[in-house]
Amino acid sequence: MSERITRDEVAHVAGLARLKLTDDELDRFTGQLAGVLEHAADIAELDLDDVPPTSHPLGLRNVFRPDVRRPTLDRDEVLASAPSVEDGRFRVPPTLGDAL
């Protein structure tokens, strides 16, 4: 299916997943992910060109509801569980500018 996953690839994937791994974790995860992915060889051999993929097991699709206004979550109750709040909004550290 593909070549064995490398330590560099694992480090790259950690970045994509917004995780920071220690050197020990990188070593361990490289071996463990390779172990799991090796099992994918079981299905790599199958000829599946004419088989459609399944996303919903029972094939339910296009679910609609009446387009009517409904109450939403209470803003204060939602914000009460947020790590940081200002003026009724979620507050975050700088995303642009000098801090970057």
Add this chain to the structure above:
Amino acid sequence: MNDTALSIAASVRSGERTARAVIEEHLETIAAKEPELHAFNRVTADAALEAADEVDRRVSQGEDPGPLAGVPIALKDNICTRGVPTTCSSKILEGWRPPYDATVVTKVAEAGAITIGKTNLDEFAMGSSTENSAFGPTRNPLDPTRVPGGSSGGSAAAVAAGFAPVSLGSDTGGSIRQPAALCGVVGVKPTYGAVSRFGLVAFASSLDQIGPFATTVADAALLYEVIGGHDPNDSTSMPGPALGVAKALDEGVEGLRVGLVSEMMGGVIEGIDEQILARTRDAADALAAAGAKVEEVSVPAAVYGLTAYYLIAPCEASSNLARFDGVRYGLRVDAATTAEMNIATRTAGFGPEVKRRIMLGTYALSAGYYDAYYGKAQKVRTLISRDFAAAYENFDVLLSPTSPDVAFELDAKTSDPLTMYLNDVLTIPSNLAGHPAMSVPYGTGEHGLPVGVQVMAPALGEAVMFQVGAALERSAS
């Protein structure tokens, strides 16, 4: 054996005893055994007593609080409860109090049930032993040196220990059925879409289902009927009301066609304990003696289930868990920029197994790999569904063991993720196919520990599944 939900509800509705007395009794059991077992992340004693008084007030005024009147229920801690911390046994949800109830929570409350606590799980339901909890493992009430299974290990242990006659769990690859088997209780994974998942913290959205644990098949049927039915808040939920199943319990199995899945009976899928296979054959024999036609049947693609699952579930998890970024709820580890804060929060908040699965899923979905991994696994899923559909043309239900092992000792399988993943090899195919499946206790295996037999039925075939489950329960006792 402790009181069943049916007997508690009957006595509370008739005024024979109070809901408060029922709750106090269960809180005493919890006080005695919980310190050793750690089934709960939180016991909601005060709220439970308050709810009990409300049930008693309604009874005293001649009202009927519902079919679960005064019944204590334990909820897996990935099911949202308004104002009550919902942790998923993860540090990343620290401090979060959901601003709404899951639909199943609303439904059980409307039926008169009383939430007694939130149960421990493998972090974000990823695991098969409840050892991956940020708050420490749960122990098996039948032998505290052993695991209760997982990921709904706390919910299974709570029922087995008599903390509550019923509980709710979630099952993505076997997380209700496997712990039910290991704790000697009944566990049900409904048809995909039969029970609303609104308010269930998502793990793998094309697989997750909420379902009941109970000490008896009849109690599981009662709870199933309460939680089932369409929910406009869950676009994956099936149209129509809850399926009626309780009426099927006493129908017997005369003339039913029962298929023993040959791939799951040793030989093809390896590593299934001999005594567990023997109990499963005993169960098949008992159904035959009760009038069912039992034959072996092949479901060839079931052998690819584990591989397909360990691609599909991590891919969906990596996407679902992207929402835990320190912005809107739970933990935040401060940093100079938002991007650094996201990384610091996720790195500190997620445990090793969750990180492993996020990494696996992120890799398998990344550019150049999507078709080879997720795409291919979704096609394998179609093969599995087709093979089950073919089997159901000739059989009303299918039978197999639930778990390849009885309850194992703590730390026995923690060193190698693949060894742990193999626990789900017999339960995963049902999640991939979307059909209902349940585990019913059937005798004992090694060390006198309980064995679970799995009954599978076609999609929306819960009635016949419960019918066979009830027959197995009668023959086991």
